[in-house]
Amino acid sequence: MSMANGRAQLVGGLLFLLAAAAGPALPDWIVSLATIAFANALVVLGLIVLWRAGLVSFGQALYYCIGAYVVALTARWTGITDAFLLVLLAGIGAGITAVLVGFLLARYREIFFAMLSLALSMILYGVLVKTESLGSTDGFSVMTPTFLGYAPHREALGLALYWMTLGVGAVGAVLVGVYFRSVAGALAAPIRDNEIRVEFLGVSVNRVIHAKVTIAGALGGVGGALAAMTVGHVDPNMAYWTTSGGFVFVTILAGTASVAAAFVGSLVFEGVRSFAYDVMPSLWQMTLGSVLLLTILFLPDGLGSLVVKLRRRRETKTP
Amino acid sequence: MNTTAPVTIASGERPILSVRDLEKTFGSLVAARDITVSIPPQQTVGVIGANGAGKTTFVNMVTGHLMPSKGAILFEDREITGMPSREITRLGISRSFQVAQIFPSLSVFDNMCIAAAIARSSGGVLGGLASPVASPAAIAEAESTIELFQISSYRDTTASTLPQGVRKLLDIGMAVVGWPRLLLLDEPTSGISIEEKFDLMNVVMSALKSRKITVLFVEHDMEIVGRFADRVLAFYDGTVIADGTPDETLADPQVQELITGVKLKSAAGAGGHA
Numbered sequence A: 001m002s003m004a005n006g007r008a009q010l011v012g013g014l015l016f017l018l019a020a021a022a023g024p025a026l027p028d029w030i031v032s033l034a035t036i037a038f039a040n041a042l043v044v045l046g047l048i049v050l051w052r053a054g055l056v057s058f059g060q061a062l063y064y065c066i067g068a069y070v071v072a073l074t075a076r077w078t079g080i081t082d083a084f085l086l087v088l089l090a091g092i093g094a095g096i097t098a099v100l101v102g103f104l105l106a107r108y109r110e111i112f113f114a115m116l117s118l119a120l121s122m123i124l125y126g127v128l129v130k131t132e133s134l135g136s137t138d139g140f141s142v143m144t145p146t147f148l149g150y151a152p153h154r155e156a157l158g159l160a161l162y163w164m165t166l167g168v169g170a171v172g173a174v175l176v177g178v179y180f181r182s183v184a185g186a187l188a189a190p191i192r193d194n195e196i197r198v199e200f201l202g203v204s205v206n207r208v209i210h211a212k213v214t215i216a217g218a219l220g221g222v223g224g225a226l227a228a229m230t231v232g233h234v235d236p237n238m239a240y241w242t243t244s245g246g247f248v249f250v251t252i253l254a255g256t257a258s259v260a261a262a263f264v265g266s267l268v269f270e271g272v273r274s275f276a277y278d279v280m281p282s283l284w285q286m287t288l289g290s291v292l293l294l295t296i297l298f299l300p301d302g303l304g305s306l307v308v309k310l311r312r313r314r315e316t317k318t319p
Numbered sequence B: 001m002n003t004t005a006p007v008t009i010a011s012g013e014r015p016i017l018s019v020r021d022l023e024k025t026f027g028s029l030v031a032a033r034d035i036t037v038s039i040p041p042q043q044t045v046g047v048i049g050a051n052g053a054g055k056t057t058f059v060n061m062v063t064g065h066l067m068p069s070k071g072a073i074l075f076e077d078r079e080i081t082g083m084p085s086r087e088i089t090r091l092g093i094s095r096s097f098q099v100a101q102i103f104p105s106l107s108v109f110d111n112m113c114i115a116a117a118i119a120r121s122s123g124g125v126l127g128g129l130a131s132p133v134a135s136p137a138a139i140a141e142a143e144s145t146i147e148l149f150q151i152s153s154y155r156d157t158t159a160s161t162l163p164q165g166v167r168k169l170l171d172i173g174m175a176v177v178g179w180p181r182l183l184l185l186d187e188p189t190s191g192i193s194i195e196e197k198f199d200l201m202n203v204v205m206s207a208l209k210s211r212k213i214t215v216l217f218v219e220h221d222m223e224i225v226g227r228f229a230d231r232v233l234a235f236y237d238g239t240v241i242a243d244g245t246p247d248e249t250l251a252d253p254q255v256q257e258l259i260t261g262v263k264l265k266s267a268a269g270a271g272g273h274a
Helices: A002-025 A028-051 A061-078 A083-105 A110-130 A154-180 A188-193 A195-200 A205-231 A241-254 A259-279 A284-298 A304-317 B055-062 B085-091 B108-120 B125-130 B136-148 B164-176 B194-210 B222-228 B246-251 B253-260
Strands: B017-026 B029-039 B044-048 B070-075 B093-096 B182-186 B214-218 B231-236 B239-244
Touching: A002 A154, A002 A259, A028 A061, A028 A154, A028 A205, A028 A241, A028 A259, A061 A083, A061 A110, A061 A205, A061 A241, A083 A110, A083 A154, A083 A205, A110 A241, A154 A205, A154 A259, A188 A195, A188 A205, A195 A205, A195 B085, A241 A259, A241 A284, A259 A284, A259 A304, B017 B055, B029 B055, B029 B239, B044 B055, B044 B222, B044 B253, B055 B182, B055 B214, B085 B093, B093 B164, B108 B136, B108 B164, B136 B164, B164 B182, B164 B194, B194 B222, B222 B246, B231 B246, B231 B253, B239 B246, B239 B253, B246 B253
Parallel strands: B044 B214, B044 B231, B093 B182, B182 B214
Antiparallel strands: B017 B029, B017 B070, B231 B239
């Protein structure tokens, strides 16, 4: 177990270095596509945290949008443009929202959890649409970020954001990995299986779920912050339910077996989407739908399950 | 009804559990009433009674699953009436269930290991975040409990596929892995074939004895009660109608009439009633 874990971490680390080193050699559009994909992967990581406990949120866009608006508004009101500080503030802002919302959400399960989280994100959408000072449906643009005093432009900016997103993503992945090996993290499957037994072992299920909602919220906020800086614009659509649906899509595609799969899955999703949009602009949703259908039919546990299967096969071969 | 005089076996020692005037009503239905019982450490107490007599209601109140309508529950002189079950567990009262409550998607070892890890963590969310689930101490505790309950051959089996008897042992093992001082077993042999019942109870009782756990078990089979209990409480219509050694309780005319049936010949040799 620990050896397989060690190897997975090694492979993950090498892929990370490879992705970082390849940055300057890649065309701009790929760099920006990958940046968005890895930013969204953080939201997906949060969904995996919930999913393992049997909870699906159709409202992660709430935190995504809050993270994005925290960045845009902080920069606008205070003039702070440091990307690291902004991302931190976004994570805290979305995390606090999740703590508050969690008091309500942690009491619900299954479809009620899913729909209630969707409803909350749609409330934010409605409020933003009606707020003309924040640009209503048009949103407004995000000031160009700086990096500890370094103020790049154009290609250099894209690359800096790419590296930053990779770094933040790696930190997120490592922390979520540590969480999964802790008692609170490992309680996901037991909670999905049998809440009564968990309570009688001496743990409050609601509190564990509340913590999961908070972790997922903070990750969503960080993802939204990185996406907002990369796109350079925020609008209410970031809270719309189709945005949440996209994250759920990627989670199904990635599967919940591995932390790294969130990043690969998100990259595949963005890749397929932009390819489909390019080739058949009016039918791109159909292409995405087909990919989802094929995933559910032939890879019900997602891309991550491929790695797990490979590892298991190798383990059975070596005595 | 005032048939329960203090039992002689209970005297002398400070009780680990003492229950006074316990009552539970659901609307106009009285599920339990006037229950006053005191249990000394390391005693093994059998609880008998027909369905609906209040046995499980009693267990549910002691373990915090149900809030009593009246009365008090003291565990080692500390009032625990109405505390949530998870806090009662942390104090040292554990329970198993009539239908085994396990984690079906996990292996036997993972079931036991998570139970051990929870018991070793402090319980709060932060405590749960700080402690790793597969700590060497939790693993050792899980392994030794699996061995204690003699289910090592099922160690890596997914729990959903386990035979009924092993499920029961796993359920009880998970309740024991945190070293409780009082354990309540709700019908440990229900759903088990007659041939296997005694083997199962032998494994369970010797495991519990080795850990010096005070046991209260609900049981319908009078032979098992006679064989394993030091003391028997008989429930009828929500209250305790007899309390004494197995011989005494099973020989009680009221018990024979209302619970065991007059024709039953108790294995404890007490049922001489013609």
